[in-house]
Structures are given as structure tokens and as C-alpha cells.
Amino acid sequence: LIDSPTNTDSFFDLGWRRFRFDPQIYNWIEKSIGVARDRLCDPSNADWFRYQNTWFAGVNVLGNDRHGAVPNGPPLGGEAIDYIAHTLGLRDIEWDSAQLSVVFPGYPKPATSEPAAAHRYRLLRDAAHVDGIQRLGSARRRFLGETHAFILGVPMLKTAPQAAPLVVWERSHEIVRQTLKDVYSGSAVEHWPTIDITEIYQAMRRRIFDSCKRVEIWMPPGETYLVHRLALHGMAGWPAESDQAGAARMICYFRPSAITTHDWLFTP
Ligand SMILES: [Fe+2]
Numbered sequence: 220l221i222d223s224p225t226n227t228d229s230f231f232d233l234g235w236r237r238f239r240f241d242p243q244i245y246n247w248i249e250k251s252i253g254v255a256r257d258r259l260c261d262p263s264n265a266d267w268f269r270y271q272n273t274w275f276a277g278v279n280v281l282g283n284d285r286h287g288a289v290p291n292g293p294p295l296g297g298e299a300i301d302y303i304a305h306t307l308g309l310r311d312i313e314w315d316s317a318q319l320s321v322v323f324p325g326y327p328k329p330a331t332s333e334p335a336a337a338h339r340y341r342l343l344r345d346a347a348h349v350d351g352i353q354r355l356g357s358a359r360r361r362f363l364g365e366t367h368a369f370i371l372g373v374p375m376l377k378t379a380p381q382a383a384p385l386v387v388w389e390r391s392h393e394i395v396r397q398t399l400k401d402v403y404s405g406s407a408v409e410h411w412p413t414i415d416i417t418e419i420y421q422a423m424r425r426r427i428f429d430s431c432k433r434v435e436i437w438m439p440p441g442e443t444y445l446v447h448r449l450a451l452h453g454m455a456g457w458p459a460e461s462d463q464a465g466a467a468r469m470i471c472y473f474r475p476s477a478i479t480t481h482d483w484l485f486t487p
Pocket of ligand 1: 348349350452
């Protein structure tokens, strides 16, 4: 497990960074967790449960406003948000409705609908992926889809480090950047989503597994982490043990679409 440096350079160098305990974030969690629990238990969100109810994927379910605030809650603020504004140069961004990702002991159990290889990949490779590269149709081909500016992770509950931590392959973002630049540089941005990158993407992931350091990122509430939009990342499993009744690992992920597709590939 990591105890990473907190200096600002590690974000661009490693493709992620940690922000230490921040009272503004802790206050945001205290005022938002009731809404998060309501969303998790809302029957209209039941379709978000995956892998025999071991993961609530909860994409965009928190329902916060453009400032990151839930009803009667505070806006997002603090060191991480200042870093995004000043170091990434993304001021006054419109926050997306956060993903509420909740994992339970035993994740991942196999889904009945998925190929055996997909389950193996989740077990052995943490379901590693690059956000924005989507899989389409029954042929499972890969194309560029919706892109976003960064991933901000806000752990909501105190959990054990082995509770399905986020996994990042350090320095993979520059491998992804170079690979996709080679693919797209001859085409106008509008055409990028039409280019089938299935084999290139698979070979790139193998190269990253072979050459990049895999780190598990776990933090208590009040700390946050920022992941580079091009970094290969995934989610580790959570080995089930008998004393974990009622345990859950809950993280809010923000992924604002604050940049163009061109900048998604080209800006630091
Ligand atoms: Fe992701």
C-alpha cells in the first residue's frame, strides 16, 4: 500500500496525487453522507447493483448541483479544489453529479451475463481501463467516447485498506497519451470516435501491466485523491471474511467534462 509524496509534481509525474486531511472536505462529507445513503437505498437506483450485489456502481446518482453541493449541503472546496483551479487551470468548473461507488465484502462475484474472461480480468487485473474509451456492441469493440478533465475521489467512510481500493498504474497516462497520439494525429478530432482502437488498446494495456507500477490507493474520509484523466486505473477486489456484516466501502467520484476532446489528449 502507498504512502505517496504529497508534492504537487507527483500528479503530472505519476498520474495521480493525494491530498491530506482537509476540514472542508470532511465537512462536505458530514453534510452529504445522508443523501448518499438515501441514494444507495432508493429502490429507483436498484439497477446500479452489479456482480451479485457486491458493487453499487451508482454513476451520477449523488444529485449534487454544479457547485458540488447536495440539498442543504456545502459546495466542494479546499486544497484539492484549489489545486484543480490553479495548477490544472480549471476554475469555476461545473461539477457533475458524482458517481456513488459502493462496494461490499466479496466483490467481485461473477455476473451471470458476462463472459468468463471478463470476470477473470476483473479478478486478476482489477478491471483496469482508461475512462473515455468505451466498449460498443456485442463485438465488444473499443472506441473513444465521452471524455472528462480528471477524476476526483472522495472517500466517504472509514474502511480497511483491503476494501476494494482504487488501483492506478503509475506513469501510465503518458503511455496512453503517446499511443493515442500515434493513432489520432492524422485525423480531425470529430473523426476520433469512429476509429476502432480495440487491438491497439489491448496491446497498450499489456504494455502498461508489464512496465508500470501498480499502486492501491486507500485513504480515510477527509483525504482525497486526484487521478489523471489518461491514467490506466481499476478497482481491486475485497476478500470476504466472516466478521464484515454490514461493512461497505463508499467513494464519491467527480469527473467534470471541463475540457475539449483535443485537450483531453494534449494538455498536461
Ligand atoms: Fe474509471
